[in-house]
Amino acid sequence: MIEARRLHILRAVADHRTVTAAAAALYLTPSAVSQQLSALEQETGHRLVERGARGVRLTAAGEILLSHAHTVLAQLERAEAELAAYDAGSAGVVTLVSFATGIGLVVAPALAGLARSAPGIRVRVQDAEGDASLPMVLDRQADIAVAVEYRGAPADDPRLTHVPLYAEPFDAVVPVAHPLAEAAEVPLAELAKDPWIGPYPGNPCHDVVVLACEHAGFQPRLEHSSDDFRAVVALASADAGVALVPRSALRGMDLTGVVVRPVDGAAPTRRVFAAVRRGAEAHPLIMPVLEALGEAART
Numbered sequence: 131m132i133e134a135r136r137l138h139i140l141r142a143v144a145d146h147r148t149v150t151a152a153a154a155a156l157y158l159t160p161s162a163v164s165q166q167l168s169a170l171e172q173e174t175g176h177r178l179v180e181r182g183a184r185g186v187r188l189t190a191a192g193e194i195l196l197s198h199a200h201t202v203l204a205q206l207e208r209a210e211a212e213l214a215a216y217d218a219g220s221a222g223v224v225t226l227v228s229f230a231t232g233i234g235l236v237v238a239p240a241l242a243g244l245a246r247s248a249p250g251i252r253v254r255v256q257d258a259e260g261d262a263s264l265p266m267v268l269d270r271q272a273d274i275a276v277a278v279e280y281r282g283a284p285a286d287d288p289r290l291t292h293v294p295l296y297a298e299p300f301d302a303v304v305p306v307a308h309p310l311a312e313a314a315e316v317p318l319a320e321l322a323k324d325p326w327i328g329p330y331p332g333n334p335c336h337d338v339v340v341l342a343c344e345h346a347g348f349q350p351r352l353e354h355s356s357d358d359f360r361a362v363v364a365l366a367s368a369d370a371g372v373a374l375v376p377r378s379a380l381r382g383m384d385l386t387g388v389v390v391r392p393v394d395g396a397a398p399t400r401r402v403f404a405a406v407r408r409g410a411e412a413h414p415l416i417m418p419v420l421e422a423l424g425e426a427a428r429t
Contacts, residue, residue: 134206136170137199139163140178140188141289142269144196148185155269200288200408207409214414221250222415227263228255228276229334231359231379232402236295237276239429240422248418259357261332264290267405273416276423278334279401291411293404293420295427299397300338300374301390303366308389315394318346325371326350329357335400339374342398363388376400402427 142152143163153160171178178192188196228237233255241253258266263275268289276295302316308324310316322343328350329336343350354365359379366373367387380390404423410416 132170132173134202136166136173137195137202138270139166140170140192140196141199141203143167143179143186144188144192145265145268147187149181155265155271204289204408207407208412209409211410211413211416223252223254224274224415224419225254225256225272226274226276226419227258227266227272229259229263229278230257231376232276232278233257235378236402236423236426239426240419243422243425244418247422251415251418253419259333261334264405267407270407273406273410274419274423275405277403277405278338279403289408290405291408293406293411293424295402295404295423297399297401298377299399300335300342300393301377301380301397302393303363303373303375303380303388303390305366305369305372306387306389307369308372310391311389313391316391317394318343319348321350321372322346322348324351325353327354327356327362327365327371327373328352329362330355333357335376338398338400342374342393359383374398 139152139156139158142156143149146152146155149160149163149167153163156163167179174191174195176191176195177189178195179186180189226237237253237255241255244251244253256272258272258275259277263272263277264287266272267275302310302318302321304311304316304321310320326339326343328339340350354362354370356362356365359375360383362373362375363380363383363385365371367385369387374393375390404420406416406420411420
């Protein structure tokens, strides 16, 4: 009989590529992970992983078992949700991870709504970008992630259920002395020779900016990097370069020294969604939080 917890360990090793990284994500020791993998290999009668200089990779048998693990673990999530519903669980803690703007735009209003509609649910919020938050959900370090679509993220990860929340355009931010500061809309192609300010690679917004510039026919020359859009705008106000910033991130910000203009043509857009482990969306603690996030996104 295959133990489900060992399937979870196999999936973590496949995600993180090393035993050490998988152990850290699961709050286990590397030796414990190795022991569980060995036990899983004994249970299945197959070699499941191969260790090399660059880490660990699954064998063909390991890949077959992993494909079934996604289904098994999702079904266990559903079982937990139904048992919790049976027990009429209306009180507990939900851990939610979100990027900073998402916290202000939808998470905080959702918490205010939950305080009225489901006072027994306590949501613990952590700040994390999408490329970090989704693995945290898969590793069970978090229950819900509010994240942004990014290049390289599977559009339909079978391990996750996605709930669309909202989409918003990026606006061009240029110094007040920039030649396009008086334009009603900014053609991105005319910013090809400018120095750029933007998020670090790995931040989903970095991909949005780079893809938008690629569609306009150039690679942006990113001379300054920050994941804090306040810092990005401050650098633009110092005439250090130009930037694309999500519209909601500009709300309430000091825009002295810069001009904000819509992008000419199809504006680059970030699409925000909530994600949970597949099968957990019906959990009586998680479902009200998802509903509150959706309501906050619509208002």
